[in-house]
Amino acid sequence: MFPERLAIVHGAVRRTWAETYARCRQLASALEKRGVRRGETVAAMLPNVPAMVELHFGPAMIGAVLNTLNTRLDAEAIAFMLDHGEAKVLFTDREFSPIVSKALALAKAKPLVIDVEDALFEGGEALGSMEYEAFIAEGDAAFAWSFPPDEWDAIALNYTSGTTGNPKGVVYHYRGAYLNAVCNIVDWSIPRHPVYLWTLPMFHCNGWCFNWSVAAAAGTNVCLRKVEAKPILDLIREHKVTHYCGAPIVHSMLMNAPAEQKKGIAHKVACLVAAAPPPAAVIEGMATMGFDITHVYGLTETYGPAAVCAKHVEWKELPLEEQVRRNGRQGVAYLLEEGMDVLDPETMRPVPHDGETMGEIMFRGNITMKGYLKNTPATSR
Numbered sequence: 001m002f003p004e005r006l007a008i009v010h011g012a013v014r015r016t017w018a019e020t021y022a023r024c025r026q027l028a029s030a031l032e033k034r035g036v037r038r039g040e041t042v043a044a045m046l047p048n049v050p051a052m053v054e055l056h057f058g059p060a061m062i063g064a065v066l067n068t069l070n071t072r073l074d075a076e077a078i079a080f081m082l083d084h085g086e087a088k089v090l091f092t093d094r095e096f097s098p099i100v101s102k103a104l105a106l107a108k109a110k111p112l113v114i115d116v117e118d119a120l121f122e123g124g125e126a127l128g129s130m131e132y133e134a135f136i137a138e139g140d141a142a143f144a145w146s147f148p149p150d151e152w153d154a155i156a157l158n159y160t161s162g163t164t165g166n167p168k169g170v171v172y173h174y175r176g177a178y179l180n181a182v183c184n185i186v187d188w189s190i191p192r193h194p195v196y197l198w199t200l201p202m203f204h205c206n207g208w209c210f211n212w213s214v215a216a217a218a219g220t221n222v223c224l225r226k227v228e229a230k231p232i233l234d235l236i237r238e239h240k241v242t243h244y245c246g247a248p249i250v251h252s253m254l255m256n257a258p259a260e261q262k263k264g265i266a267h268k269v270a271c272l273v274a275a276a277p278p279p280a281a282v283i284e285g286m287a288t289m290g291f292d293i294t295h296v297y298g299l300t301e302t303y304g305p306a307a308v309c310a311k312h313v314e315w316k317e318l319p320l321e322e323q324v325r326r327n328g329r330q331g332v333a334y335l336l337e338e339g340m341d342v343l344d345p346e347t348m349r350p351v352p353h354d355g356e357t358m359g360e361i362m363f364r365g366n367i368t369m370k371g372y373l374k375n376t377p378a379t380s381r
Helices: 017-033 050-055 075-084 094-106 132-137 174-187 210-216 229-239 248-255 280-289 313-317 320-327
Strands: 006-010 013-016 041-045 065-068 087-093 112-116 154-159 169-173 195-197 220-222 243-246 269-273 291-299 304-309 331-333 339-344 360-364
Touching: 006 017, 006 050, 013 017, 017 050, 017 132, 041 050, 041 075, 041 094, 050 065, 075 087, 075 094, 087 094, 094 112, 112 132, 154 174, 169 174, 174 210, 174 304, 195 229, 210 220, 220 229, 229 248, 243 248, 248 269, 248 280, 248 291, 280 291, 280 320, 313 320
Parallel strands: 006 220, 041 065, 041 087, 065 154, 087 112, 195 220, 195 243, 243 269, 269 291
Antiparallel strands: 006 013, 154 169, 291 304, 304 331, 339 360
16 A cells, blocks of 8 residues: 555545554544444435545445445435445435435334435535534444455445346345456556546445455555536646546547547546447547547346457457447456356357347356345355
């Protein structure tokens, strides 16, 4: 660890890794003093703010399970997740107080609510018994935390959305989380000390495990409350951001931003895009800006990205249309994923690799889900 390195940047906040480590220990200590025990759930309804970074470490230090809530869901869904996940504590931002207030009224069990104040947001209602900074002040910065007794213990609980019926819970274990965090570094060729901009919601598959990847690489987390072109470009310019992730719409938004907002970005920026392959206009437009796009594929059940488009250097010499075609065909499993193929769901055999035959993408390995719903048998061991 490099204690003098900046770990977190957010507005006027600047914290080193040494300071962040101490705060995470305080958070763990405070949770333990409030009765949170190993295997119990700590929920977070937060944007990409420093507290959300710290919550990816503090609860784990006592073996608690972090449940990051999708801030785009309605109160009924949030109430279901609070109850189903048996949240003991809920950390929430004032921006979401209307939804959280209704969710708490609907929930059968009431967690301890802690408000997270952010100087970059005004308004909203305080719902908790105390504020985040006061809460962690109860903890000990020298707290003697420990590694989990079993690497298959749960570190996080994530709920899928966009399905019929109630959201489905996916349990992440420590082993899968650290393997995918390492995969992010290796498969994206992340060097030491990256400067990572949080355009990707941390509630989404724990930020695709990049909270842990950035820490492993002794990088800097540049936090971002809201995904808008100008603040993103301003932060990239100011902090010399080297990496960020996002859906195709994020990249399109940056590409189509006014030229004035793009001025002054002279360094190379690496970006991951998930979901649909980026169209030719986006690849060309981002390349003109000095942004290098890599296409990945994954889902909640695979800890985020689990397949990557392994680009070849010689592709840069190909016509743009051919570059786009190849960039849209991932095909390569993450290094530490045991297996990935396109199978016939009826026979469970690989379909012909002819680019035409349809099948289901199937993964196998330690970075495939531990299990659906809490306390279900592990399927990744």
